[in-house]
Amino acid sequence: MNAPEFSLLLPVYAGDDPSFLRLAFSSSVDDQTLRPSEAIIVQDGPVPAQLAAELDRIVRDSPIPVRVVQLAENRGLTHALNAGLDACAYPIVARMDADDVSVPERFAQQLELIEAGYDLVGAGMVEFETDPAVAVSERVPPTGAARIRNHARTHNPFNHPTMVYRVAALDAVGRYEPFGKMEDYWLGVRLIASGARVENIAAPLVKYRVGAGAFARRGGWQEAKTEWALQREMLRIGFVTRGEYLRNVVVKGVYRLLPASVKRVLFRRFVGSGLPGEKG
Structure with a gap:
């Protein structure tokens, strides 16, 4: 073939x-x-x-x-x-x-x-x-x-x-x-x-x-707001439950607002989670 x-x-x-x-x-x-x-x-x-x-x-x-x-x-x-x-x-x-x-x-x-x-x-x-x-x-x-x-x-x-x-x-x-x-x-x-x-x-x-700036780009208010908007859309289409939505909003919102140095440690610790962070 x-x-x-x-x-x-x-x-x-x-x-x-x-x-x-x-x-x-x-x-x-x-x-x-x-x-x-x-x-x-x-x-x-x-x-x-x-x-x-x-x-x-x-x-x-x-x-x-x-x-x-x-x-x-x-x-x-x-x-x-x-x-x-x-x-x-x-x-x-x-x-x-x-x-x-x-x-x-x-x-x-x-x-x-x-x-x-x-x-x-x-x-x-x-x-x-x-x-x-x-x-x-x-x-x-x-x-x-x-x-x-x-x-x-x-x-x-x-x-x-x-x-x-x-x-x-x-x-x-x-x-x-x-x-x-x-x-x-x-x-x-x-x-x-x-x-x-x-x-x-x-x-x-x-x-x-x-x-060097990769982890700084994975955070901040704008990234947190995007994360929350994505979770709302996932809830809207029924991909997550309301309980999962609330949990994700809190946990992922906190991650986005952490200092870059802390995010680097967490990301390396739990690497493979596929957190978004596109370049460009």
Whole structure:
């Protein structure tokens, strides 16, 4: 049986580092045992000259077709991903961030499950700060439909940069919707609630780059308000009970308002909970 054709979807914005993008792309294309059929890079607004030059180099030298979708202004990840989905030629799409690293067997393992009938397949990740070979922590996602659904009531069960999904499943729930930095969590909840077949591979198939300010970005009043709004939506659609909603509002709200140094300790202690914290 021939391997399924699929698109690589990779958003880029002005803050991305050209050298990080080069590594992200090469690890997700050149180094893969199963390569994507095409790559769709969404340029989310104007970018500096060096980054633009790197995009030109990627298009010129890539072993697979690459299309750069240029958005006139920076609209954020939700809009960029939906625009990229519109441009993808294949019914299966693999997510990638512009500063992370895919391990060589990532797509071969995930597409095997997609071929088996799953609509969304995520994976584990290791986090690194500067050297991809030096992991500082690991995010191990839940596996199995029941565990994923139970986990989703309190935490994001999927590591967003690892997702591979069927576009039809996303179309059925309205694709990405704006939800602060938790658009991926809300997408996963809606997919589970819709009856989509979802799974995770526990092994780390992506190396996720974190910077010094990562834990500060996971907190504050705005993040707490987004968290509470997400919990209200989960209650509205019947995904959580009122008791679960009240518990989550208190516990997760407190976490968001803690100092970054404390969040770092807690996150490392309970790593694998899939707390959202998208870059960009």
